[in-house]
Amino acid sequence: MRVKYVLNEVLVGLWRNVTMTIAMIITITVSLGMLGASVLMYLQVDRMKDFYYGEIEVSIFLADNVNDGQITALEQKLKADPLVKTAVHETKEDALARFKVLYADSPDFVNAVNADSLPESFRVKLKNPEDYDKFSQSYQAGQDGIQRVIDQRQLLQKVFNIFNSVQLMSLVFAIVMAAAAVLLVGNTIQVAAYSKRREVAVMKLVGASNWFVQAPFVLEAVVAGAIGAILGFVGLFIGKVVLLDNKLQALTAILTPVPNGNVWLMLPLLAGVGALLSAATAWITLRFYLKV
Amino acid sequence: MIQLENVTKTYPKASRPSLDNVNVGIEKGEFVFFIGPSGSGKSTIIKLLLKEVQATRGKVVVNAKDVTSLRSWKVPHFRRSIGCVFQDFRLLPNRTAYENVAFALEVIGKTKAVARRVVPEVLELVGLGGKEHRYPHELSGGEQQRVAVARAFVNRPLILLADEPTGNLDPDTSIEIMRLLDRINRTGTTVVMVTHDSNIVNQMRRRVIEIESGRIVRDQARGVYG
Numbered sequence: 328m329r330v331k332y333v334l335n336e337v338l339v340g341l342w343r344n345v346t347m348t349i350a351m352i353i354t355i356t357v358s359l360g361m362l363g364a365s366v367l368m369y370l371q372v373d374r375m376k377d378f379y380y381g382e383i384e385v386s387i388f389l390a391d392n393v394n395d396g397q398i399t400a401l402e403q404k405l406k407a408d409p410l411v412k413t414a415v416h417e418t419k420e421d422a423l424a425r426f427k428v429l430y431a432d433s434p435d436f437v438n439a440v441n442a443d444s445l446p447e448s449f450r451v452k453l454k455n456p457e458d459y460d461k462f463s464q465s466y467q468a469g470q471d472g473i474q475r476v477i478d479q480r481q482l483l484q485k486v487f488n489i490f491n492s493v494q495l496m497s498l499v500f501a502i503v504m505a506a507a508a509v510l511l512v513g514n515t516i517q518v519a520a521y522s523k524r525r526e527v528a529v530m531k532l533v534g535a536s537n538w539f540v541q542a543p544f545v546l547e548a549v550v551a552g553a554i555g556a557i558l559g560f561v562g563l564f565i566g567k568v569v570l571l572d573n574k575l576q577a578l579t580a581i582l583t584p585v586p587n588g589n590v591w592l593m594l595p596l597l598a599g600v601g602a603l604l605s606a607a608t609a610w611i612t613l614r615f616y617l618k619v
Numbered sequence: 620m621i622q623l624e625n626v627t628k629t630y631p632k633a634s635r636p637s638l639d640n641v642n643v644g645i646e647k648g649e650f651v652f653f654i655g656p657s658g659s660g661k662s663t664i665i666k667l668l669l670k671e672v673q674a675t676r677g678k679v680v681v682n683a684k685d686v687t688s689l690r691s692w693k694v695p696h697f698r699r700s701i702g703c704v705f706q707d708f709r710l711l712p713n714r715t716a717y718e719n720v721a722f723a724l725e726v727i728g729k730t731k732a733v734a735r736r737v738v739p740e741v742l743e744l745v746g747l748g749g750k751e752h753r754y755p756h757e758l759s760g761g762e763q764q765r766v767a768v769a770r771a772f773v774n775r776p777l778i779l780l781a782d783e784p785t786g787n788l789d790p791d792t793s794i795e796i797m798r799l800l801d802r803i804n805r806t807g808t809t810v811v812m813v814t815h816d817s818n819i820v821n822q823m824r825r826r827v828i829e830i831e832s833g834r835i836v837r838d839q840a841r842g843v844y845g
Contacts, residue, residue: 534696534698534701
């Protein structure tokens with residue numbers, strides 16, 4: 328009977344104040360959806376770092392007037408460098424071949440380019456891509472026939488920086504929405520406690536246990552939190568399928584695909600955060616307004 | 620059954636204590652009136668016995684339990700051995716007489732089956748047989764107070780506290796309620812009643828404790844309002 332009573336009270340409570348309940352659920356949904364997106368992005372940047380840091384190279388472009396002696400000297404210097412894993416010499420012809428593959432979609436552009444207009448280079452893989460600064464000190468542009476040194480990691484870093492700021496923004500947004508959600512939950516619980524003040528007074532008078540008095544209110548908040556978490560998760564999943572898997576599929580070629588496992592991982596996370604946050608808010612509100 | 624030992628209660632911001640070094644002992648099965656003018660501290664005694672307020676100094680013992688040192692999480696269970704009736708009845712307006720009484724049982728964990736057995740019995744006892752399914756607004760003041768008494772008594776408490784239970788009732792109805800409390804008292808329940816209804820006190824001829832400005836000025840075994 329007690330379980331049935333409590334559940335019934337929860338449903339009646341949510342329904343009595345249905346507009347407030349909806350407002351509460353919407354803010355929780357948006358907040359948790361943003362939180363999920365933020366966490367997913369964080370995981371994604373980590374995955375991308377793992378993936379790309381194995382691939383990235385430092386390109387040493389050579390000047391047009393470079394001579395064979397300089398090339399051999401540079402090659403030997405690179406092979407002897409303890410920071411370097413591999414170093415491959417790319418001739419103008421190699422560069423053209425690569426260029427053709429890269430721009431296979433635009434044959435006109437490819438035809439307009441010949442081998443001479445492309446620079447000769449060394450493609451260097453570092454043992455640890457983070458060591459670029461140390462590495463670059465011994466390979467200065469303008470010396471030994473070197474025209475430019477380009478670290479792909481720096482290009483990648485720009486992409487990661489964008490990701491990190493988007494992630495931070497969605498986290499900040501999630502926190503702001505969470506603050507609004509907490510206030511709404513607190514307010515809903517206050518209204519609920521007020522509309523049931525007579526019942527609560529009688530319960531306390533006849534000696535109903537504290538949990539029995541509080542449970543319907545706390546559960547009311549938890550149910551709203553859980554619904555918000557599920558909706559937030561659904562939104563996240565739809566967003567992933569619609570945006571990343573379809574509309575922005577081109578991007579995923581660069582971004583590395585988001586694994587479904589990571590998205591599913593958000594469900595327990597969001598449900599846990601949603602339920603705990605609302606339960607704690609409700610419980611604290613009751614300590615002030617019910618004085619049990 | 621009830622012991623107040625050197626009890627002083629001063630409310631915050633009050634210039635003088637509501638109760639000032641009060642000593643009272645009440646035996647099991649007694650019927651006691653607390654009388655005195657408004658603001659004399661009578662109602663504070665009820666609140667102390669329920670641990671709705673905490674004594675500033677002194678010791679309050681109810682049912683052999685030291686209320687002053689009772690942990691707050693134990694208060695609900697402690698209150699199950701005490702029934703309470705108030706001047707304003709405190710019934711739930713959206714529940715029938717039966718449901719009001721059953722509610723008190725259900726929220727302390729009794730099953731619906733127990734309620735079905737016990738509630739009609741106690742409603743019969745208070746003289747509301749046949750009116751179980753009326754809502755409070757369909758009952759007279761006296762009948763509403765009977766529902767409140769039934770709710771207070773349904774759990775067979777050892778003590779019944781009544782805070783001006785006849786304050787909202789006409790003299791004839793008041794006497795009926797007093798007969799009811801008297802009947803409950805005869806079942807062995809200790810009854811403590813706060814009132815300033817002199818008629819009733821004079822008719823009942825029970826123990827009277829008079830309080831004035833927080834002090835006991837009279838404690839008489841078969842007293843009158845005086």
